[in-house]
Amino acid sequence: MSMKCDVVVVGAGPGGSMTAKTAAAAGLKVVMLEKRQEIGDPVRCAEGVGKRVFCQMVKPEPDWIATEVKGARIYAPDGSSIVMSEDKGGSEVGYVLERKVFDRGLAMEAARAGAKVLVKTRALGLRMKDGVPCGVSALRIGEPLQIEAPLIIGADGVESKVGRWAGIDTTLPLKDIEICAQFLVSDPKIDDQYTEFFLGNTIAPAGYAWSFPKGEKLANVGLGILGSRSKPGEATRLLCAFMKSHFPNGKVVEMVVGGDPCSGPIESTTADGVMLVGDAARQTDPLTGGGILNAMQAGIIAGEVAAKALAAGDLSKAGLKEYEDRWRADIGRHQARSYEFKEFFVKLSDKDLNQLIGSLSKEDISKMDLRGMLRVLFKLNPKLLWELRHLVV
């Protein structure tokens, strides 16, 4: 079978769906492929998003949101804790989503805008004409499908292939991927109103553990460790140890694992006829691991640039430059900064972490976001954080 369109979007996560929705709304003929038979499942995510930015991009349906949180609590390795509040600044977490419902809902919005969604359809490679991509070969429910399109969007996640097919090396070095494991846990101990972050090299080497509440004493309890500090099965083993020490009576009702890019902005996310979006473009925040909002923002930009470039008739790498420029000016700039913080924080010992969290115990950071808190941290611990001074002033 074969079909023809303006844009093929590979992957129906939040990045792909926002691209498809934006491009379709601009009048383009869009086909979005999802290799899985069910969009959004299995989940590979802790599901937290900042409320303000999220609501700027979509009008959330009530069933997309598992719960709304008040703020974040951060635990030092010695068990002492501080609270950051969502009320004013904290854009890191506000909603904990129900990704299975949200991802499908967003794909539905793309479909309603006019995009054709094909599930259980896997891209096998790019079709080339005169050395330039002119579509994708796919397998739809096991049958070959040829799609002719001058523009291909790779929104195919951490395991992205589209970029590699187009000559963009997206391979993640082990120091630039967080390896995560998570349980959905039911436990009366769970704080329904706060996301919790647990630091410590025993708990999660060069990463952190978390509890993201999903309402009614249910939470995503998980952890991520840096790939370079991992060994076979380590993430799951550490999570079981964390459960034992922090939620010994927790009932596990779901298991989630995954790799989270933390490379910061990569060299290129475009090639002739190709744009990469979301995890495929490694657009996650290297410090927090958050990727949903960045993927959605990049998707909107990609959709808009797709419409412009098609109208201008230039889909070469040069013709798609606006996409690179726009996402780098916003997402990329934050990522680069977060990457430097990450590179520094992964080197800290538990003693350093205790000192940092301890130094905040007498400060009122309850109205601050992550960036504000880092600024206060620097003021209180100039010696320890000296390397970061250029990021703080």
Next chain:
Amino acid sequence: MLTVNRYKCCYCGACVGVCPAAALELVETWLEVSADCKECGICTKICPVGALEVRA
């Protein structure tokens, strides 16, 4: 050769993202290993459930 313990694999695709040879492909719940695999073992190290192993 690289072996996949299908009873352990949670098909998260992290291994695909770190493979320098682009030799892995995740087909829904099925991890495929192509002939391009150099048996470097990088993927085995990061597998969150320990499903991958390079065997002599």
